[in-house]
Amino acid sequence: EVQLVESGGGLVQPGRSLRLSCTASGFNFNDYAMYWVRQSPGQGLEWVSGISSNSGSAGYADTVRGRFTISRDNAKSSMYLEMNNLKTEDTALYYCVKDAVGAIGAFDLWGQGTMVTVSS
Amino acid sequence: IQLTQSPSLLSASVGDRVTITCRASQGPGNYLAWYQQKPGSAPKLLIYATSILQSGVPSRFRGSGSGTEFTLTISSLQPADFATYFCQQLKTYPGSFGQGTKLDIK
Numbered sequence: 001e002v003q004l005v006e007s008g009g010g011l012v013q014p015g016r017s018l019r020l021s022c023t024a025s026g027f028n029f030n031d032y033a034m035y036w037v038r039q040s041p042g043q044g045l046e047w048v049s050g051i052s053s054n055s056g057s058a059g060y061a062d063t064v065r066g067r068f069t070i071s072r073d074n075a076k077s078s079m080y081l082e083m084n085n086l087k088t089e090d091t092a093l094y095y096c097v098k099d100a101v102g103a104i105g106a107f108d109l110w111g112q113g114t115m116v117t118v119s120s
Numbered sequence: 121i122q123l124t125q126s127p128s129l130l131s132a133s134v135g136d137r138v139t140i141t142c143r144a145s146q147g148p149g150n151y152l153a154w155y156q157q158k159p160g161s162a163p164k165l166l167i168y169a170t171s172i173l174q175s176g177v178p179s180r181f182r183g184s185g186s187g188t189e190f191t192l193t194i195s196s197l198q199p200a201d202f203a204t205y206f207c208q209q210l211k212t213y214p215g216s217f218g219q220g221t222k223l224d225i226k
Contacts, residue, residue: 044206045157
């Protein structure tokens with residue numbers, strides 16, 4: 001089955017760290033750029049970070065640059081998001097998403113999301 | 121690149137033709153996509169590269185535009201189409217989404 005499964009979310013205090021994981025199955029993970037997109041409760045979508053298929057390039061939203069680090073392990077078909085110095089405004093459902101087939105920069109596969117709650 | 125959608129809320133009836141607009145602060149080239157999201161579910165890709173219909177998406181959905189103005193048109197609304205729609209670009213990092221347009225039943 002073609003799917004993305006996120007894990008690692010939870011409740012964390014402001015200033016602490018958390019590491020999210022995304023495991024892919026059913027497609028050749030090595031061939032696609034991957035991304036993290038988040039959605040605060042009842043709000044819109046925010047592009048967070050992206051990484052190329054060979055980890056050669058990565059990008060971040062201004063709101064997380066310097067605090068979050070994206071990485072991937074193609075041998076494990078997995079992607080990660082290391083989140084440091086978390087803020088209350090980072091509270092959101094974090095989706096792992098895949099570049100669309102034949103359409104760089106569009107997202108054709110989404111995970112179910114993992115919830116991150118930053119609160120004291 | 122900032123994306124601004126209009127309207128934010130759209131009320132329509134089954135069978136209506138509706139159009140949602142997405143304006144970009146800079147041209148996103150051909151890297152403009154549209155998504156549909158229903159409550160409790162992840163977004164679903166409808167259109168990519170401005171006007172290419174994703175496999176399995178009904179032909180009543182159409183994307184168009186150029187430069188900094190893009191549109192999503194639904195030609196004849198069906199009950200399943202009442203949802204929230206987002207535009208998105210990834211010409212270069214960082215990517216961005218529009219704020220969303222909620223389409224509800226009049």
